[in-house]
Amino acid sequence: MRDEVDDLVDAWGRERSDLDLGPIEVFSRISRLARLLDLARRTAFTDHDIESWEFDVLAALRRAGGNYELSPGKLIKETLVTSGTMTNRVDRLASRGLVERLPDPNDRRGVLVKLTPEGRAAVDGAFEALVDAEREILADLSSRERKQLASLLRSLMTPFSQT
Numbered sequence: 529m530r531d532e533v534d535d536l537v538d539a540w541g542r543e544r545s546d547l548d549l550g551p552i553e554v555f556s557r558i559s560r561l562a563r564l565l566d567l568a569r570r571t572a573f574t575d576h577d578i579e580s581w582e583f584d585v586l587a588a589l590r591r592a593g594g595n596y597e598l599s600p601g602k603l604i605k606e607t608l609v610t611s612g613t614m615t616n617r618v619d620r621l622a623s624r625g626l627v628e629r630l631p632d633p634n635d636r637r638g639v640l641v642k643l644t645p646e647g648r649a650a651v652d653g654a655f656e657a658l659v660d661a662e663r664e665i666l667a668d669l670s671s672r673e674r675k676q677l678a679s680l681l682r683s684l685m686t687p688f689s690q691t
Contacts, residue, residue, distance in 0.1 A: 533553060536556060537553055540552065564665060568658065568662065571657075571661065572654050572657035575657055582617075582621060583651060583654055584607045585603060585617055586643060586648075588603055588606035590652070596642060600614055618641050621647070625644055630642050
């Protein structure tokens, strides 16, 4: 079974037989899959009337469990944005009724950002659509192959992980 990357590697191999093209075989496929995933994400989010950055914030709150609330500092850590960016994002999400700001009962000066029922419905719908789209992308792999791929990708990512 061949794909477009095989053709690309063959062409480069004719022109640059002096190079090991193994990395191209891997990363060109990852790059193409990333484009497919990006399109699937945009579609899932658009269909649920949220943008990618909105999903990131709403998903962080949803994953928090319990009351679905986090401090702005924890949201910044979860989404890897600056304080100013997070303030703007929370403002915009609050204006849409997807989150609300509440006083932090453990810190008189602190605030908690809480997912509203509307925010939960939006993030849950978008997440379900995303999981369905990702499942479709992986449909030609067996369960064993998916686990093997996940393990290989984890090994590749571990040196770059921030956890």
